[in-house]
Amino acid sequence: MASLDLRVDHRQTQTLSPRLQHAVRLLQMSSLDFAAMLRDTLGRNPFLEVDDAEGGDVVEGSQPTASVLDGETVPGALMGLAAESAQEAPLAPADVDLAPGATDVGDAMDGSDRDLWSADGGSGLRHGDGGEADLLALMAAEATLNQHLHAQLNVLPLPGRDLQLARAIVESLDDDGYLRTPLTELLAVAGLDPAPDLQEMQIALKRVQALEPAGVGARDVGECLLLQLPAIACDETRALARTIVRDHLPALAARDTAALARHLGEPPARVEAVCNRIRRLDPRPGWRLGASHAPYVVPDVLVKKVRGRWTVQLNPAVVPKVRLNQVYASLFQRHRTPGNAALGEHLQEARWTLRNVEQRFSTILDVAEAIVERQQAFLDYGSMAMKPLGLKEIAQACGIHESTVSRVTNNKYMATPAGVLELKYFFSRAMTSANGSACSGTAIRELVRDIIEAEPPQAPLSDAEITRQLAQQGLVVARRTVTKYRQMLKIDAVERRKRVG
Numbered sequence: 001m002a003s004l005d006l007r008v009d010h011r012q013t014q015t016l017s018p019r020l021q022h023a024v025r026l027l028q029m030s031s032l033d034f035a036a037m038l039r040d041t042l043g044r045n046p047f048l049e050v051d052d053a054e055g056g057d058v059v060e061g062s063q064p065t066a067s068v069l070d071g072e073t074v075p076g077a078l079m080g081l082a083a084e085s086a087q088e089a090p091l092a093p094a095d096v097d098l099a100p101g102a103t104d105v106g107d108a109m110d111g112s113d114r115d116l117w118s119a120d121g122g123s124g125l126r127h128g129d130g131g132e133a134d135l136l137a138l139m140a141a142e143a144t145l146n147q148h149l150h151a152q153l154n155v156l157p158l159p160g161r162d163l164q165l166a167r168a169i170v171e172s173l174d175d176d177g178y179l180r181t182p183l184t185e186l187l188a189v190a191g192l193d194p195a196p197d198l199q200e201m202q203i204a205l206k207r208v209q210a211l212e213p214a215g216v217g218a219r220d221v222g223e224c225l226l227l228q229l230p231a232i233a234c235d236e237t238r239a240l241a242r243t244i245v246r247d248h249l250p251a252l253a254a255r256d257t258a259a260l261a262r263h264l265g266e267p268p269a270r271v272e273a274v275c276n277r278i279r280r281l282d283p284r285p286g287w288r289l290g291a292s293h294a295p296y297v298v299p300d301v302l303v304k305k306v307r308g309r310w311t312v313q314l315n316p317a318v319v320p321k322v323r324l325n326q327v328y329a330s331l332f333q334r335h336r337t338p339g340n341a342a343l344g345e346h347l348q349e350a351r352w353t354l355r356n357v358e359q360r361f362s363t364i365l366d367v368a369e370a371i372v373e374r375q376q377a378f379l380d381y382g383s384m385a386m387k388p389l390g391l392k393e394i395a396q397a398c399g400i401h402e403s404t405v406s407r408v409t410n411n412k413y414m415a416t417p418a419g420v421l422e423l424k425y426f427f428s429r430a431m432t433s434a435n436g437s438a439c440s441g442t443a444i445r446e447l448v449r450d451i452i453e454a455e456p457p458q459a460p461l462s463d464a465e466i467t468r469q470l471a472q473q474g475l476v477v478a479r480r481t482v483t484k485y486r487q488m489l490k491i492d493a494v495e496r497r498k499r500v501g
Contacts, residue, residue: 023356027363027404030411031298031318034360038320038353046343047328047350051321145177145216145289146170152211165190165204169217177216177286178224179205215285222249228281240266240274252278255496299415301368303379310379312368314361315415322357324350363400367408370397371426378426379416383446388430388438433474444475445485452491460497 026034042048143151149170153163168190172181183201190196209217209227218224225245232238244252244260251260252275260275261268282288299315329350332343371394377385391402391409398405409423428441451469455461461469463482470477491497 023359024407026356026360028407028410031300031413033411035318035320038322038357041349041353042322045346045350045353047325047332047347048322048353049325051323143289145173145175145286148289149173149208149211149216153207156207158207161192161196162200162204162207164192165196165200166207169201169204169208173217173286175286176284177213177218179208179217179219213282213285213288215282221283222246224283224285225278225281228285231281232277237274237277240264240270241278244271244274245278255492255498257498297413297420299413299420300364301412302415303372303417305379310372310376312365312372312414314365319361320357322354324354363398363404363408364412366398366400367394367405368414368423370394371414371423373397375426379418382418384443386426386428386440386442386446388440389427390429391427431475431477433476439475441485444470444477445488447473447475448482448485449489449491452486452489452497455497458498460494462494 026037029037042050150167153166153170156163158166168186169179172179172186172189174180183198183205186201187196187198190201205217211217214228214231215224216227218227222245226242229238229242229245232241243264248260248263251263255275257268257272257275260266261271264271298318300318301312302315303310303312305311329347332340332347336344371389372379374387374389374393377387391405395402395405409427412423413420414423425442430438431441431444433439447470448466451461451466463479463486466486467477467479467482470482486493
């Protein structure tokens with residue numbers, strides 16, 4: 001019969017405190033996510049405030065100011081110095097002609113003119129709640145694709161029914177300018193009585209396709225290119241381009257000029273010239289209008305050369321102007337009661353946030369300095385001089401764990417003479433050459449780019465041939481590695497790089 005007994009086991013486990021968990025989350029955030037989180041914390045925590053003595057925003061300010069934490073100032077190496085802002089004196093209106101006997105502008109105006117001048121400040125601009133001029137009123141509003149097409153439809157002499165059908169098609173276009181919805185599904189969307197038939201929808205589609213930009217309203221890439229072919233002036237080139245787009249679009253996409261020349265019975269040089277003209281057409285006409293959503297990054301650290309050596313400093317634009325409100329904190333400490341537990345949590349959160357902000361930027365700066373110290377040759381000579389570097393080496397230099405280095409280098413960027421690069425770009429495993437020296441994968445990747453750029457257009461090199469050339473230079477690399485590097489460089493395969501002389 002089994003017996004029950006009690007035993008005490010001593011086990012040592014690692015747990016993360018709430019403060020450490022918060023610090024880890026802050027550390028792995030990008031600059032934009034960190035700024036959004038900090039704005040949210042400022043909005044709900046009464047003990048945090050923006051140090052706007054010199055103006056500016058918590059994230060977008062040009063220069064950071066010193067932050068105060070429990071009566072102590074955060075080190076100036078992190079927070080920097082405040083930028084001086086110059087104040088311009090308001091200009092008096094000099095274009096008003098003074099009437100005889102008038103001593104100032106106010107005497108030269110009648111009551112209505114004076115009220116009008118006072119209302120808009122004499123500048124003709126709208127003003128905000130604080131009295132400042134609304135500069136957004138001077139910005140030109142960029143028309144979207146739908147607005148641009150509706151404006152063209154409004155000036156056409158169309159009956160109301162035809163105009164309604166054309167507008168229904170315009171509203172169904174996507175951002176590329178394509179009509180992805182079948183016409184049969186748009187019959188019920190038009191909302192007309194009697195309901196339109198398919199022939200009416202096709203006529204309305206032709207009207208939309210005749211609008212600018214050319215190619216809008218197409219249902220696929222081939223139709224989009226066909227709608228833009230009238231822009232080709234030469235009749236022979238336009239006819240050949242129409243045949244290629246209509247009947248040989250896969251061969252055009254594969255850049256198989258030899259196959260196109262055989263099927264068309266034309267010289268390869270002429271076919272290549274026509275294909276180049278087709279490639280100058282716009283496969284996404286809708287992108288010409290509307291706001292562009294180009295992604296951008298803000299560098300966390302800046303690199304510059306001082307006295308012949310590369311140095312690192314934090315980007316002042318990403319260091320926040322945030323501090324603890326000492327007045328609120330002291331009042332809370334003097335009048336603290338058991339019923340104010342929520343305020344106590346806010347005060348603790350404010351102190352944690354400021355300490356974690358300081359720790360975040362201090363860790364980023366330490367890691368960036370360690371990286372730049374080991375990649376001085378890259379900053380001087382480019383990617384070919386990149387040295388192999390691992391997370392463990394940086395972790396040992398900074399006295400932190402490898403996982404911390406991984407979090408710091410993720411979504412953090414450094415402004416260098418070679419461009420704005422992610423910190424992870426500087427890490428690569430060591431690859432041993434024939435003479436026993438170590439070479440980084442980044443350097444080999446750039447060497448692959450140089451080999452492809454130097455290849456003859458009529459006879460491009462395959463990945464296997466590039467591998468053999470690297471082996472001749474003492475770099476033993478697998479062919480699949482060369483293929484991976486070529487794809488990382490966004491370079492087409494050998495079949496698509498071939499050109500006809």
